[in-house]
Amino acid sequence: MRKTNSTNALNEAQLIRNCGVVHALSIIGGRWKPTILFNLLYGKMRYNELLKSIPGVSERMLIAQLRELEQHGLIKRIVYPEVPPKVEYELTTVGKSAGPMLQGISDWGNKLRNKKNTVTKKMVSISPA
Amino acid sequence: MRKTNSTNALNEAQLIRNCGVVHALSIIGGRWKPTILFNLLYGKMRYNELLKSIPGVSERMLIAQLRELEQHGLIKRIVYPEVPPKVEYELTTVGKSAGPMLQGISDWGNKLRNKKNTVTKKMVSISPA
DNA sequence: TCGCATACTTACTTTTTTGTCAGTACTTAA
DNA sequence: TTAAGTACTGACAAAAAAGTAAGTATGCGA
Structure with a gap:
């Protein structure tokens, strides 16, 4: 707490x-939120679909992050009164507005990673045979 | 550890x-890194200047975050061999490249906060006199 | 020789985040 | 009556992040 x-x-x-x-x-920070948001950028998804498409999340973590995103108004939870239950998660307008920002962060992060790889490669090529 | x-x-x-x-x-995440980076966007700063311009940081935390930023290549540590010691911190090219991204994140965050305030104000104006 | 200024370091505690795992609810189909 | 499917919940444990407070090193001036 x-x-x-x-x-x-x-x-x-x-x-x-x-x-x-x-x-x-x-x-939008935290261990799993960026990945969740990226998944939802392409359209709504069911709970189980998210669970399967995010390797490593536990159910507890997924739910916790979904709840927080919902509370902050980034996603909408859509419940279908069926059995077995069906729940879909969808980005709200606010959630979608995070898209370009996420892309910007992602681009910067990836550029940095690639740069580091280049440097590593160079160092490897310099090292003695 | x-x-x-x-x-x-x-x-x-x-x-x-x-x-x-x-x-x-x-x-760039973590409690104090964004603020440190914003401070350095305007030019180099001494350790003590950073400490004073970031309300709430402890020395331990400041140093820890500075070290991490340095290790990731975002800032440069410049030591002047004087007594009392003088150390300046300055953004590297990589650090500067984070500027636009940080601005983008900041803008999104501020827009969201303002939106929330607007809603609050509306609710206040509706509440009984 | 004492205190001051600067930039840290170290040992330890508290708070927060993340992970594990078993259990719940409801209906349908075998 | 028992298992299957879906979307969770709760109690507890481990790990990570952040905070507290005292100490270190160095040379200068009083």
């Missing part, structure tokens, strides 16, 4: 208020 | 490999 009076929580709250980046990251 | 064989670490490593966003966030 989250404390509200810990220095940690107060620092975070202050930064969220004053720094747009920290605020944004408090919404 | 970080384990290397925990599920947590393995999951993170995998996501860093496959998701540009997670990779980028592993570099």
Whole structure:
């Protein structure tokens, strides 16, 4: 559970208020959220589909992140009153608005990774035979 | 200390490999890094200047984040052999390349916050006198 | 020789995040 | 009556991130 009076929580709250980046990251950051959002960029998905298409997530984590995204208004939860149950998750307008930003972050991250690989390759080619 | 064989670490490593966003966030994310980077966007700064201009950071945290940014090649540490010591931190080319991305994230975060405030204001104006 | 200024470091504690795993609810079909 | 399918929930444990507080090194000036 989250404390509200810990220095940690107060620092975070202050930064969220004053720094747009920290605020944004408090919404789209975290271990699994970016991947979830990328999946949903292509259209709505069922809970189980998400679970299968994200290697490594546990059910608990998936649900937790979906709930947070929902609370922040990035995704919509659509329940079909059927048995067995069927629930779909879909980006809201706000969620879709994160698309270009996510792409920007992704591009920067990938560029950096590729650069690092290039450097590594160079170093390898320099190393003694 | 970080384990290397925990599920947590393995999951993170995998996501860093496959998701540009997670990779980028592993570099510019965290409690204080965005603020540090924003400060340095305007030019180099001394350790103490950073410490004073970022309310709430402890010395330990500042140093830790500076070290990580340095290791990832975003900032350069410039030591002047003087007494008392003088150390300046400056963005590298890679660090500067993060500027537009940070601005993009910041803009999105701020827009979201303002939207929320608007809604709140509306609700206040509706509430009984 | 004492304190000051600067830039850290270290040991330890608290808080937060992430992971594990078993269990729930409901209906249909075998 | 039993298993299967779907979408979860809850109790607990491990790991990671953040915070606290005291200490280090160096040379200068009083």
